[in-house]
Amino acid sequence: MKIRCLIVDDEPLSQDVLKKYIADSPMLELVDICFDAFEANDKLQNDDIQLIFLDINMPKLSGVRFVKTLSNPPLVIFTTAYPEYAIEGFEVDAVDYLVKPFSFERFLKAINKAVEKINFANMKTAAGNRFILLKADKKVYKVNFDEIDYLQSFGDYIKVFTSEECLVVHDTVKNMLEQLPPEEFLRIHKSYIIALSKIQYIDGNQVKIADQLIPIGANYKDDLLKTLGEKP
Numbered sequence: 285m286k287i288r289c290l291i292v293d294d295e296p297l298s299q300d301v302l303k304k305y306i307a308d309s310p311m312l313e314l315v316d317i318c319f320d321a322f323e324a325n326d327k328l329q330n331d332d333i334q335l336i337f338l339d340i341n342m343p344k345l346s347g348v349r350f351v352k353t354l355s356n357p358p359l360v361i362f363t364t365a366y367p368e369y370a371i372e373g374f375e376v377d378a379v380d381y382l383v384k385p386f387s388f389e390r391f392l393k394a395i396n397k398a399v400e401k402i403n404f405a406n407m408k409t410a411a412g413n414r415f416i417l418l419k420a421d422k423k424v425y426k427v428n429f430d431e432i433d434y435l436q437s438f439g440d441y442i443k444v445f446t447s448e449e450c451l452v453v454h455d456t457v458k459n460m461l462e463q464l465p466p467e468e469f470l471r472i473h474k475s476y477i478i479a480l481s482k483i484q485y486i487d488g489n490q491v492k493i494a495d496q497l498i499p500i501g502a503n504y505k506d507d508l509l510k511t512l513g514e515k516p
Contacts, residue, residue, distance in 0.1 A: 286313040287395075287402065288332055292324040292347070293317075293339040293363065298384060302337050302363070305391045311399060321350035333358050335379075335398050340364040351376045359401060361394050416463050418444060420451040427451070429468060433494040435460055435477040445494065472508050473501040480511065 289312055291302050299317055306314045315331055318324040320342055327333065338360050340347040347364070351357050360376065365384040379401060380394035416432075418425045427446060436443045437457045444451045461471060471477050472491065476498050484492040489500045491508075500508060 287311055287334050287398065288313050288315050289335040289337065290315055290324060290327060290333045290358075291317045291337045292319075292321065292342075292350075293337070294319045294342050295339070298339065298363065301385070305388055308388065309392070309395060311395065321345040321347070324350065325353075328354070328358070334402065335359045335361065337361050337363055341366055348376055351378075359398050361398065418451050418453045420444075420453050425451055429465060429479075430481070432464075432469075432479050433482045434479060434496075434498060437475045445496075447494070470504075470508060470511055472504045473499050483512075486512075 289306065291299055291306075291314065293299050293302070303314065303317070306312045312335075315333060316327055318327055321344065324336065324338075336358055338347040338351070340362050341364055342350075345353075347360075347362060351360055357376075360378045361380050361382060362378050363382045363384060363386075367383045379398045382390060382394055415426050415428045418427055427444065431446045431448070433445045433447065435445070435457075440454060440456070442453050442455045442457070442460055444453060457471065457475070457477065460477060461469070464477070468481065469477055469479055478491060478493055478498060482493045486492075486500070486508075487497070489502075489505065490497045491500055492498075
């Protein structure tokens with residue numbers, strides 16, 4: 285299946301470059317070209333668009349502000365001549381940021397990121413969300429929820445401890461919590477998330493899981509005890 289995409293850019297020269305690159309990419313299908321965010325908004329309301337090539341510096345409404353108005357935005361690759369806008373672009377979870385003029389090689393690198401995100405989403409949907417996909421060691425691991433014992437954060441990384449191994453992924457505690465079923469997993473410390481079903485016992489301010497004693501943060505103990513049906 286081709287990825288249905290939309291160009292949103294008010295510069296004809298930029299449009300022409302993107303049109304050519306898209307035409308040379310077998311995985312892409314160009315649905316339309318819009319000159320501003322208002323045209324793009326109408327197109328998104330009436331068509332199935334999976335990916336937008338979006339200029340940031342446009343009249344009336346900037347690309348970043350436009351994305352923030354969308355309740356369920358498609359994937360976005362920003363294209364602009366102003367590299368200083370890169371940080372602002374990634375605040376809305378953009379797939380990538382292309383600084384004009386960019387080569388076809390750089391364009392293809394951004395497309396591959398989009399394809400990866402779409403494949404992740406499709407695999408999760410097909411499986412009914414009973415597993416999580418984790419990128420570690422340049423591989424993608426499918427880990428069932430019931431295989432996870434606990435998770436530990438350190439810096440910009442998370443260690444995911446399963447019954448068989450420990451996977452190190454580049455992620456945050458907040459993002460992990462959003463992907464795990466809340467009825468099965470609980471944060472008990474600023475650095476730890478545990479699988480409730482794997483608890484062996486609680487000893488003071490520690491919990492035993494998989495033969496490991498894990499600290500319980502003072503601000504999290506009441507929630508843990510309430511979840512387990514115990515009085516704080």
